[in-house]
Amino acid sequence: MKRRWLIALVLVLIFALSILLPHFGILNLYLQQVIMYVGINIILTISLNLVNGYMGEFSVGHAGFMAIGAYVSSLLTVLVFPKPWGPFVFPLVLVLGGLAAALAGLIVAFPSFKTRGDYLAIVTLAFNMIIKSVLENIDAIGGPRGFMGMSKLTNVAWVYVWVLITIFAIRNFIFSSYGRGILSIREDEVAAELVSVNTRQAKILAFVISSFFAGIAGGLFAHVLQFINPRSFTILKSTDVLVMVYLGGIGSITGSILGASIYTVLLELLRPLQVWRWVVGPLLLVILMITRPRGIFGLREARVLIPAEEVGADAAATS
């Protein structure tokens, strides 16, 4: 019980800092931006990890869901709600974007029952390309030129809150009985079905939750940059998220947080190298993969995230 209060206290303290530091100008705009990107990438990475790490499928089109969230929420803030309402309706707008992405996740989940493994990769890849292509062809939302006019509604505090919500939701999901079903699909789908896991339902659920949070991340992203175009959500963006997932380690929320933070900050630090940073970054990734094939934190979890009554049991299971 004491541990829980301590965690709550630390989280509230960081929340206060995330409002106060930018307010008093202690964090400059550039640092704020980097922190917000780290947060958005953490949300993306954890949500993709649910499908790729915990369920063991290979989804490669995460940027597609992000695009839906980004476009839906931007359209809502710019065209539907009057501008002064922006800060108040922002959470609602984000959730609506997330729901739209979740709906797309539901649609993608259906063909995924027929295919598995590498073919599922193609289904999600195709979905990503279709979304981008559709966005490029709708002239009302800017087509290939992109869409702008959003006010800068995302701030460090909002990103922080959503990162917490994501961690909380996915962690609780993983340790719920549905979540166990998803873990069992990763280990052996046939056996999972034999012990009466409803694999169809579990897959739908994981896809929908994963795409919901990708949509949220997209909405946050759009309101940081205040400009989106279809090219922000190509397969390259999806690749970035994949890299962060596997860098941190599959099946680990701690790993996702670390992977997203390290990758984002590292690419920021390598900025002075200009073009060469896109050589050095991937090269480091290759070296890391060769030396630690399961990623930094693969299949392990920080104690804070494991329910108290399971700390012992989980350590025994993963060691």
Place this chain on the structure above:
Amino acid sequence: MQFIIQQVLNALQLGSVYALIALGYTMVYGILRMINFAHGDIFMVSTYLGFFAASFLLGRALHLPAAFTFVLTLVLAMIGTSLLAVLIERVAYKPLRQAPRISAVITALGVGLVLENTTLATIGPEPRILPQVIPVINLNIAGVAVSSIQIVILVISAIVMFVLDTIVRKTMTGMAMRAISFDKTVVPLMGVPMDRIISITFALGSSMAAIGGVLYGIAYMIDPYMGIRIGWWAFISAVVGGIGNIRGAMVGGYILGFVEIFVAAFFPSTYRDFVVFALLLALLVFKPTGIMGVPVVQQKV
């Protein structure tokens, strides 16, 4: 009618290139069960090797016969590309053979990014076209424009694919490849040199990509990022045909070439990606393992 024949010709030309690259994906997948995401970028490197080889041969005013220059360009590009692919396999993929399958895939993504950005940083982003290694002759057969380049592309790809198919079906090496693809654990016990066969597979697959690369370079523009799009397209070709199946990859390559050219001919070009991928999804819903693929026994990732 002439319009249709013209488009068929264009589709065959593009399809040949896709088919040649798809072979590399499908061979590596057949043996290692691994999607070599760096293959598209290996193809890109091969077009640049072809570019430099052709510039070198033509720039020296050696006055070699045109056919000889062209073959030499092809051979140089093939050798360079094979060496690169085997090196990548040895350094980056071999240590991961016992690791989770996905680690190797992510490594391949990383290798691909390194290749394309190194090319971008050293050679520059501007698009180029291969110097004229074969004389361009434009013929007009009953209202259909045929260039010597198209004929060369079609003939060479047909020969190369036939040779590869024969190698895989008739030779001892080919038999070893099929055996490894069938069962990776027992085959080394039979005295099959696994590492050597895997190297040969990578060398063969990337030589196909190099031939495709040089043929692509004499017909279209090349740039450091072309490997991404064409790599994905070729990968999809391999999947459409049934990944792991050599003939399937060829069929898939031509199907994709046809779809792309005909979509571009009858729809606004911005709809190309949309139609290609919608068709792909439809195919996978009805035929989840591709046209010639067989269901793979479910494996642990």
